Amino acid sequence: MKVDLRVYKTKEALRKALMILLKDKGLNSISVTELCRLANVNRGTFYAHYGQVENLFEEYFKSIMKDLGESYLEPYRHEQNLLSKNLNPSTIRIFHHIEHYQPFYRIVFSKTVPLSYYYLLFDHVQQLIRNDIREHYASGIDIDIAMLSAYQANAILGLAIEWHRQDFAQSAADMNRLLVRVLRV
Amino acid sequence: MKVDLRVYKTKEALRKALMILLKDKGLNSISVTELCRLANVNRGTFYAHYGQVENLFEEYFKSIMKDLGESYLEPYRHEQNLLSKNLNPSTIRIFHHIEHYQPFYRIVFSKTVPLSYYYLLFDHVQQLIRNDIREHYASGIDIDIAMLSAYQANAILGLAIEWHRQDFAQSAADMNRLLVRVLRV
DNA sequence: ACTTTTAGTGTACACTTGCTCATTAATTAT
DNA sequence: ATAATTAATGAGCAAGTGTACACTAAAAGT
Numbered sequence: 139m140k141v142d143l144r145v146y147k148t149k150e151a152l153r154k155a156l157m158i159l160l161k162d163k164g165l166n167s168i169s170v171t172e173l174c175r176l177a178n179v180n181r182g183t184f185y186a187h188y189g190q191v192e193n194l195f196e197e198y199f200k201s202i203m204k205d206l207g208e209s210y211l212e213p214y215r216h217e218q219n220l221l222s223k224n225l226n227p228s229t230i231r232i233f234h235h236i237e238h239y240q241p242f243y244r245i246v247f248s249k250t251v252p253l254s255y256y257y258l259l260f261d262h263v264q265q266l267i268r269n270d271i272r273e274h275y276a277s278g279i280d281i282d283i284a285m286l287s288a289y290q291a292n293a294i295l296g297l298a299i300e301w302h303r304q305d306f307a308q309s310a311a312d313m314n315r316l317l318v319r320v321l322r323v
Numbered sequence: 324m325k326v327d328l329r330v331y332k333t334k335e336a337l338r339k340a341l342m343i344l345l346k347d348k349g350l351n352s353i354s355v356t357e358l359c360r361l362a363n364v365n366r367g368t369f370y371a372h373y374g375q376v377e378n379l380f381e382e383y384f385k386s387i388m389k390d391l392g393e394s395y396l397e398p399y400r401h402e403q404n405l406l407s408k409n410l411n412p413s414t415i416r417i418f419h420h421i422e423h424y425q426p427f428y429r430i431v432f433s434k435t436v437p438l439s440y441y442y443l444l445f446d447h448v449q450q451l452i453r454n455d456i457r458e459h460y461a462s463g464i465d466i467d468i469a470m471l472s473a474y475q476a477n478a479i480l481g482l483a484i485e486w487h488r489q490d491f492a493q494s495a496a497d498m499n500r501l502l503v504r505v506l507r508v
Numbered sequence: 509a510c511t512t513t514t515a516g517t518g519t520a521c522a523c524t525t526g527c528t529c530a531t532t533a534a535t536t537a538t
Numbered sequence: 539a540t541a542a543t544t545a546a547t548g549a550g551c552a553a554g555t556g557t558a559c560a561c562t563a564a565a566a567g568t
Contacts, residue, residue, distance in 0.1 A: 140566085142514075142515065142564090142565065142566080143564080143565060143566095144514085144515050144516070144563095144564060144565065145515070145516095148515080148516075166437075169553090169554060169555085170554075170555070170556090171553080171554055171555085172554095179516085180516060180517050180518075181555090181556095182516075182517070182518080182519095182557085182558090183515075183516050183517075185555095185556070185557075186515080186516080189556090247438070248438070249437060249438055249439035249442060250437050250438070250439065251437065251438050252351075252434060252435050252436065252437060252438070253432070253433070253434055253435070253436050253437070253438050253440075253441055254434035254435065255438075256438055256441065257434060257484075260481075260484065280504070281501070281504050281505065281508065282501065284485055284489070285482060285485050285501055285505065286505055286508060288481040288482060288484060288485035289478050289479075289481045289482050289485075289505050290478070290481070291481060292477050292478055292480055292481025292482075292484060293474050293475070293477055293478035293481060294474075295477055295481075296445075296473040296474045296475070296476060296477025296478060296480075297470060297473060297474050297477075299442075299445065299473060299477060300469055300470050300473035300474075304469070316466070316467065316470055317474075319465070319466050320466065320470065320471055320474050323466065323471060325536085327534090327535065327536080327544075327545065328534080328535060328536095329533095329534060329535065329544085329545050329546065330545070330546095333545080333546075354523095354524060354525085355524075355525070355526090356523085356524060356525080357524095364546085364547095365546060365547050365548070366525090366526095366547095366548095367527085367528085367529095367546075367547070367548080367549095368545075368546050368547075370525095370526065370527070371545080371546085374526085375526095
């Protein structure tokens with residue numbers, strides 16, 4: 139099933155308009171009306187596709203999450219397990235990923251945005267960790283894997299939050315080294 | 324300076340109305356109009372005090388955060404350091420705190436709510452951890468304390484998120500025991 | 509090329525939002 | 539008790555929201 143060209147054009151126009159507006163205002167203060175005005179799309183058309191500005195952003199979000207999954211999952215497999223003590227910093231790509239999409243993550247970590255985006259990010263990282271645990275601790279360790287992976291995934295995101303709060307002052311490589319040292323405490 | 328009785332009454336009425344509405348709808352789908360209708364408060368009065376529904380909720384939030392700070396900070400001081408290997412589960416009160424205010428935390432952890440509430444919670448836990456680190460690791464360890472505390476605080480919140488996701492199936496005591504085991508992995 | 513399908517448009521309506529301001533009324537200070 | 543203060547009200551306004559529906563036009567299938 140091919141995508142209707144009209145739909146494609148409409149969505150592109152809206153996405154581009156959103157990116158422009160996001161440069162100087164928060165997601166929640168962008169009205170449907172001004173977005174459509176800028177995108178030259180009828181307001182009714184917007185509602186047919188999205189319903190609210192957040193949903194449009196979410197679509198973009200998911201494409202970026204896909205990048206995190208595809209580009210960064212593979213390297214893990216060929217390296218030491220993710221959270222062991224003899225962790226190789228270069229295997230952890232999440233900070234590089236965030237650095238690469240920095241303008242985007244400034245939005246994701248901004249206070250006014252709904253918690254759902256954080257959860258989408260959390261889910262992805264948790265999944266990466268979960269795979270890692272499954273591979274390296276074999277079948278059964280005596281702890282709930284959902285809980286263990288939630289703990290470790292969110293710990294890393296804690297560093298990302300603090301990184302954001304410090305306005306991304308450190309480089310991604312710095313953050314990797316920092317993670318390794320934190321794991322040794 | 325005494326609080327004007329009229330102000331007190333208005334805020335009370337609004338807080339109660341909000342609690343009622345929150346029982347069967349999300350924070351973001353509560354309109355100012357319906358809130359004021361239920362509270363018998365003029366819409367203009369609401370805007371004079373809060374500006375948006377979120378700010379009203381935030382006021383309530385902060386009173387609960389105060390409880391987390393006051394009731395749970397003290398016990399830490401007389402126990403082993405918080406995140407050492409010989410941690411006593413009973414010293415960690417955060418899960419009990421969440422359990423106690425469970426209906427409230429169902430809102431805080433719900434997807435549609437702004438990230439700011441999560442940050443308020445994060446800040447408090449980070450502060451607890453930070454104090455703990457300062458006391459037990461003395462003056463200088465070779466790592467950025469902001470980062471280390473962010474890591475550890477958010478790790479614990481990761482467990483809370485997963486707990487919420489599993490609909491608080493475990494008891495707070497279970498969560499404490501789980502934390503101890505996670506720390507030993 | 510022609511028909512069918514379906515996305516997008518324009519308009520309309522009832523409602524909410526955020527804000528302002530003169531008026532009313534409750535509370536505080538004397 | 540009375541005056542001074544200030545919070546709350548009600549009304550009004552321009553703008554945005556969410557939804558509906560007949561229409562127009564672009565794209566897909568043949």
